[in-house]
Amino acid sequence: MSLTKGNSSEKFNDSCIRVFDMLKLLSEGTVKFSDMFELFRDSNGKLEQKSNVTLNKYMNTLRIFGIEVKKEKNIYYLMKMPFSVNLSEEGIYSVGLIKSAMNYMPNSKYKSQIGKLVGDLERRYDYSTQKLGEIVSKYRNYDLSFYFKKFEKQIEECETYCQKDKRLEIKYVSEDGSVEDVFCSPIELRYSQKRIYFRVNVPLLGENVDIPMENIKSIRPLYTQFSKSKVSSTVVFKLRGPLAKRYKLREWETSSGIDSDGWMTVTNAGEDRSLLMKRLLKYDSDCVLVSPKYLRDKMLKIIDKTLKNYR
Numbered sequence: 001m002s003l004t005k006g007n008s009s010e011k012f013n014d015s016c017i018r019v020f021d022m023l024k025l026l027s028e029g030t031v032k033f034s035d036m037f038e039l040f041r042d043s044n045g046k047l048e049q050k051s052n053v054t055l056n057k058y059m060n061t062l063r064i065f066g067i068e069v070k071k072e073k074n075i076y077y078l079m080k081m082p083f084s085v086n087l088s089e090e091g092i093y094s095v096g097l098i099k100s101a102m103n104y105m106p107n108s109k110y111k112s113q114i115g116k117l118v119g120d121l122e123r124r125y126d127y128s129t130q131k132l133g134e135i136v137s138k139y140r141n142y143d144l145s146f147y148f149k150k151f152e153k154q155i156e157e158c159e160t161y162c163q164k165d166k167r168l169e170i171k172y173v174s175e176d177g178s179v180e181d182v183f184c185s186p187i188e189l190r191y192s193q194k195r196i197y198f199r200v201n202v203p204l205l206g207e208n209v210d211i212p213m214e215n216i217k218s219i220r221p222l223y224t225q226f227s228k229s230k231v232s233s234t235v236v237f238k239l240r241g242p243l244a245k246r247y248k249l250r251e252w253e254t255s256s257g258i259d260s261d262g263w264m265t266v267t268n269a270g271e272d273r274s275l276l277m278k279r280l281l282k283y284d285s286d287c288v289l290v291s292p293k294y295l296r297d298k299m300l301k302i303i304d305k306t307l308k309n310y311r
Helices: 007-027 033-040 051-064 089-102 109-123 127-139 145-164 241-246 273-282 293-308
Strands: 068-072 075-080 167-173 179-192 195-202 207-212 216-222 234-240 253-258 263-269 287-291
Touching: 007 033, 007 051, 007 075, 033 051, 033 075, 051 068, 075 127, 089 109, 089 127, 145 179, 145 195, 145 216, 167 195, 167 207, 179 207, 207 273, 207 293, 234 241, 234 273, 273 293, 287 293
Parallel strands: none
Antiparallel strands: 068 075, 167 179, 167 216, 179 195, 195 207, 234 263, 234 287, 253 263
C-alpha cells in the first residue's frame, strides 16, 4: 500500500502506529475492553466518534495478517501470531527439561546461549501452548538433580580448564574397562542423552576424544605446552550385503553408494562415539570400521574381550 500526500498520509501513518500499539498491548497479556478503548483517544483525551466501529476495523486488519485475537467477557486474548509456536505436551516437557538442566550448568557462554534460545522460544508460544504449559508444569517432573547435581563440581572444573585452555593429564576408565592415561587439551563439555562428556584433543592420537564424566578418575593440569592437532570429527566405516542395501543414512552421514565389490562406505560426522561403536558392533561381520585408527584399536579390544567370554 503506498502512502498518499497530505492528511491522508498522516492518517495512514497514525493507523499503522495504532496497530503496533494494539499488538504491544495484547502481547503483554490479557487486555480489558476499557483498556483497548484508550488507544482511540485523541490528543485532547476524548474518545473518537464510533470507537466501537473503529476497534472492529482494527481487529479485522489483524485477522487479515494472520493474527488471531479472542474476546471473552470483555477480555481480549492474543491467541496466535504468524510466527508463533504451537507445541505438543512432549514438546513443552522437552523445553522444561532444558530449563531444568540449565540450573546445574556453570555460568558460561553456553548457558547464556541456551537461556536466550529458550527465552526466544517461550515468547513465541501461542495461547494454547501457554495454557498447556501451565497444566504440564503441575504434574510432570523436571528434576534433573539426580544426575547433573552429582557432577556439579566436575562440570565447573572442566569449564574452567576450557576457558583457560589448560593442558591436562586425564586418567579415566575406557569402554573396555581398562584405565587410560592421556595428555590432552580441553575443548568443551557435551551433553547427550543424560550423559556429560568432556571432549579433549589428544595430540598422540591426532583425534578428539569424548570422555564420559562418570569415567574420569583424575584430572591434573600441566605446565607443558603442546599444540592441538588438526583433527577430523568424522568416523568412516563400510557395510556390505543386505545391511548395505537397507541401511538408511542418518542426517549427519554421507555416502557415495555401494561400490562394485558390494561395499557401502559411510562417513559419519558428529555422532557420539560410544553410541556409534555400540551400533556398529551390532552389525557384526557386515561392518568394518575404517578410521580413525584409535577407534579401530578400541573396537578390536572390545571384540577380543567379548570373545574371551565364550572360550
